[in-house]
Amino acid sequence: MILRSWVRQSHRWLGIILTLTVLANFLMMPFGPPPPPIVYAPLAPLALLLASGLYMFFLPYVRTTERS
Numbered sequence: 001m002i003l004r005s006w007v008r009q010s011h012r013w014l015g016i017i018l019t020l021t022v023l024a025n026f027l028m029m030p031f032g033p034p035p036p037p038i039v040y041a042p043l044a045p046l047a048l049l050l051a052s053g054l055y056m057f058f059l060p061y062v063r064t065t066e067r068s
Contacts, residue, residue, distance in 0.1 A: 004059065011052040018045040 021041040028034035 004056075007052050007055055011049065011056065014045045014049045014052065018042055018049060021045060 021038075024038055024041065025034055028038055
């Protein structure tokens with residue numbers, strides 16, 4: 001139970017971090033092409049969001065098969 005709540009809470013925080021990095025990309029565009037660290041910054045939270053989201057998506061299916 002602790003792992004599930006930790007994954008859910010980290011998924012929420014990763015969503016906030018992803019939003020901030022995408023916002024930083026858009027805020028840097030009027031000043032010319034953004035530097036690569038800012039351009040690629042959203043990829044790490046996006047990958048972690050994908051992993052935690054897939055975990056939470058398949059969790060009910062895995063739990064129901066364990067009970068049967």
